Amino acid sequence: MPCETFLSFLSYSQNKMYYSDFVENRIYSASLDTGGDVEVLLDDNVEVPEDLAVDWVANNLYWTDSFWARIEVMDLDTTERAELVRTGNHSIPRAIVVDPMTRYMYWTDWGEVAKIEKAGMDGLGRTVIIDTELIWPNGLALDYDTQILYWADANLDKIEYASVDGSGRTLLETGETGLLHPYALTIHGDLLYWTDWQNNSVFATHKINGVGVGGDIASIVSYLVVNPNGIEAVGPNKQPSAENPCEENNCTHLCLLSVTDPRGYSCACPLGYELDGTGLDCFMSPTSTPLPEFGSCVSAGYTVCCVTGYCAGYPANCFCDRDCHARGDCCFDTPDLCEDYDSYLIFANHFFINRCNLDGSSLVTLLIRQSGGAAGIEYDLAPGQEKLFYTDYVTNQILMAHLNGTESTPIMEDDLEVPEGLAYDWIGHNLYWTDSFWARIEVMDLNTTERGEVLRVGANTVPRGIAVDPINRVLYWTDWGQVAKIEKASMDGQNRVELINTDLVGPYGLTIDYAEQKIYWTDGVLDKIEYCNTDGSGRITLISSPGGLGFGVPYSLTLEGDYLYWSEWDQNSLFSIHKTEGGNVTQILSGLVVNPNGIQTVSAGRRIFGENPCASNDCTHLCLLSSVSSTGYSCTCPLGTRLDSDGISCVDDPTSIPEFGIHAHTHTN
Numbered sequence: 001m002p003c004e005t006f007l008s009f010l011s012y013s014q015n016k017m018y019y020s021d022f023v024e025n026r027i028y029s030a031s032l033d034t035g036g037d038v039e040v041l042l043d044d045n046v047e048v049p050e051d052l053a054v055d056w057v058a059n060n061l062y063w064t065d066s067f068w069a070r071i072e073v074m075d076l077d078t079t080e081r082a083e084l085v086r087t088g089n090h091s092i093p094r095a096i097v098v099d100p101m102t103r104y105m106y107w108t109d110w111g112e113v114a115k116i117e118k119a120g121m122d123g124l125g126r127t128v129i130i131d132t133e134l135i136w137p138n139g140l141a142l143d144y145d146t147q148i149l150y151w152a153d154a155n156l157d158k159i160e161y162a163s164v165d166g167s168g169r170t171l172l173e174t175g176e177t178g179l180l181h182p183y184a185l186t187i188h189g190d191l192l193y194w195t196d197w198q199n200n201s202v203f204a205t206h207k208i209n210g211v212g213v214g215g216d217i218a219s220i221v222s223y224l225v226v227n228p229n230g231i232e233a234v235g236p237n238k239q240p241s242a243e244n245p246c247e248e249n250n251c252t253h254l255c256l257l258s259v260t261d262p263r264g265y266s267c268a269c270p271l272g273y274e275l276d277g278t279g280l281d282c283f284m285s286p287t288s289t290p291l292p293e294f295g296s297c298v299s300a301g302y303t304v305c306c307v308t309g310y311c312a313g314y315p316a317n318c319f320c321d322r323d324c325h326a327r328g329d330c331c332f333d334t335p336d337l338c339e340d341y342d343s344y345l346i347f348a349n350h351f352f353i354n355r356c357n358l359d360g361s362s363l364v365t366l367l368i369r370q371s372g373g374a375a376g377i378e379y380d381l382a383p384g385q386e387k388l389f390y391t392d393y394v395t396n397q398i399l400m401a402h403l404n405g406t407e408s409t410p411i412m413e414d415d416l417e418v419p420e421g422l423a424y425d426w427i428g429h430n431l432y433w434t435d436s437f438w439a440r441i442e443v444m445d446l447n448t449t450e451r452g453e454v455l456r457v458g459a460n461t462v463p464r465g466i467a468v469d470p471i472n473r474v475l476y477w478t479d480w481g482q483v484a485k486i487e488k489a490s491m492d493g494q495n496r497v498e499l500i501n502t503d504l505v506g507p508y509g510l511t512i513d514y515a516e517q518k519i520y521w522t523d524g525v526l527d528k529i530e531y532c533n534t535d536g537s538g539r540i541t542l543i544s545s546p547g548g549l550g551f552g553v554p555y556s557l558t559l560e561g562d563y564l565y566w567s568e569w570d571q572n573s574l575f576s577i578h579k580t581e582g583g584n585v586t587q588i589l590s591g592l593v594v595n596p597n598g599i600q601t602v603s604a605g606r607r608i609f610g611e612n613p614c615a616s617n618d619c620t621h622l623c624l625l626s627s628v629s630s631t632g633y634s635c636t637c638p639l640g641t642r643l644d645s646d647g648i649s650c651v652d653d654p655t656s657i658p659e660f661g662i663h664a665h666t667h668t669n
Helices: none
Strands: 007-013 016-021 027-030 039-042 050-056 061-064 068-073 081-086 093-099 105-109 115-120 127-130 135-144 147-151 158-163 170-174 184-190 189-194 201-206 218-221 252-255 264-268 273-275 282-284 346-350 352-357 366-367 374-380 387-390 398-401 407-414 419-423 432-436 438-444 451-456 463-469 474-479 485-491 497-499 507-513 518-523 528-533 540-544 554-559 563-568 573-578 582-589 601-604 622-625 633-636 641-643 650-652
Touching: 007 093, 016 050, 027 050, 061 093, 068 093, 068 252, 081 252, 093 135, 105 135, 115 135, 135 189, 135 387, 147 184, 158 184, 273 497, 346 374, 352 374, 374 419, 374 432, 374 601, 398 419, 419 474, 432 463, 432 622, 438 463, 438 622, 451 622, 463 507, 463 518, 474 507, 485 507, 507 563, 518 554, 540 582, 554 601, 563 601
Parallel strands: 007 050, 050 093, 135 184, 419 463, 507 554
Antiparallel strands: 007 016, 016 027, 027 039, 050 061, 061 068, 068 081, 093 105, 105 115, 115 127, 135 147, 147 158, 158 170, 184 189, 189 201, 201 218, 252 264, 273 282, 346 352, 346 601, 352 366, 374 387, 387 398, 398 407, 419 432, 432 438, 438 451, 463 474, 474 485, 485 497, 507 518, 518 528, 528 540, 554 563, 563 573, 573 582, 622 633, 641 650
16 A cells, blocks of 8 residues: 555455545555455545444445545445435544444444444434543444443543443543543453554553453553554454345345344445335435535535535535635525625634634534644635645644645645644745744745745744735744744845734734734733734733633634634634724634634635735745845745855755754644
8 A cells, every 4th residue: 555545444354454544535445364455445425434344244334434424335245335324514423333243333423512323234223322421432342242332532531331222331441541542442352452642552451340461551562653543353253143134135236234124134225316115226316315526516415516516515504605606606405505705714623624604603624634733724715726724733744625625635744843833925825834843934835846944933932823914025923932922024034023022921823914014913821812013013902811701722813804713722612802992702613622723714805915026036946025125025945955146046055954853842732
């Protein structure tokens, strides 16, 4: 398999293993003995395939897709495919197990309302069995002999178990016994095994009394290079034989084991088809739900854009300004679902990139990051571009995706340590970022992917928030290092000036009011939001602790019109306030499962366009806007080179590369 593949979960049957890849959006099969004979089982209309479960009796493969919020199944003999359960808006199904003996399936959901559910293996008889004291139920395992269900919660640092009806809930392991970030589970004999992201290890303990192999939680495999995801125990007793009602059936497409059907099975149809009156045959029906395809305009259950063909995924969430770029021109069964929102918010909260309206309504998860490191966020609204950019401080990458969250891909991952803040120069088409480990500000030309160092912020500094003003060709950043401060410089790094260096401790977020030429910042230690003129004068505290609702730890902030919006860690919420009058704080979004990080207003009107001096330049590598140069720009060189005397070309210079590990800082939350 390719080295860049990221595996999520795996399962096995008939000497084959099956695994999902949430980066390539595929499901594969391979030889269980050798890992060879790799085949792509599915790569069509799969967005974030996570956990897998094999029905070894009827030979069907089940999986969860957290983007589409649904559970699907494939006949491994015929490759026919069907949708079983749509888990619902704001749900994020992850782990799944099946029990072909009792013909039930179970899954976890770590969305807005975390829970564990079960249904028949044909999707019927859906029931919630656990829905309290859960936040991130990641892993799931079933002891077939005892009919006990085990799950791991990575937020609460717990492993628990209960009977399959939800009764007899018991705590097995906690953070106090050494549990740190459990992910996936499996059972073999009397032992429960799990993967742990914090230690990059595999652990084991007794499945009932919690005594590990060596008397405590035992580390079975340790010091793995990256986070271990799915895990399965393979053994002769793991998949016991059972009667297969599907062995003789008259279904034209899929046969699924069933709890409710007296035959022990029921027939199922692919998306776009319905069962006829016989319950055996499938026919195409305009009222059924087809697989969403780009370029089609159908909306039986999915919202599909007339212009771009983009499928919104949830029938109650369409944003015409994003999806169609012609407001009001979307196709639905119920047109009132589409409202005209000129602007909206996008924000990162570790595992998600989300969007919502300015009042917090219509929350949509655009994409999911398994790493949990999504931090800074930016966007490009240029016609034909329409991209979002975000940093991941766990995988140490900068990534790009469509504004609808699809096709996420790394655009920078070399020599990054803790990339956090992002700022997009929409005139010069350059992307700036802060790296708090290297204590520097860097830039990438998005047209050529050339990369250069703008500033080395200095020893004992921790640059975080960053914003650019391409009209005036100035960049601003926050530094919450040994001496906290807010600084500015020309966008080529020249003319560096300290603006604010008193009464600061944790200046995290930063944004610019372009029209009024003011900068706003958060202090997550002093619990303040303040603003001043772009020369540092006229400093005013907008809101501070004890300010009631909204504090906390204010983190990132953005502006739209007369209102300021910010992310807040103490209550895992988003808030707004008038940008100068202050007054009442409005909690626009609450109950997020993890801390919200970077936030931006997506608005065509917020960005003012002007002349681009870099449109005609002689730079051999990077052209950066400059408030100092008479030409309005200056040339810049990649690390390892320096600008030659001609001011245009670059020559080798090994001294321009900083030594690794000058200082190290971790992302604090």
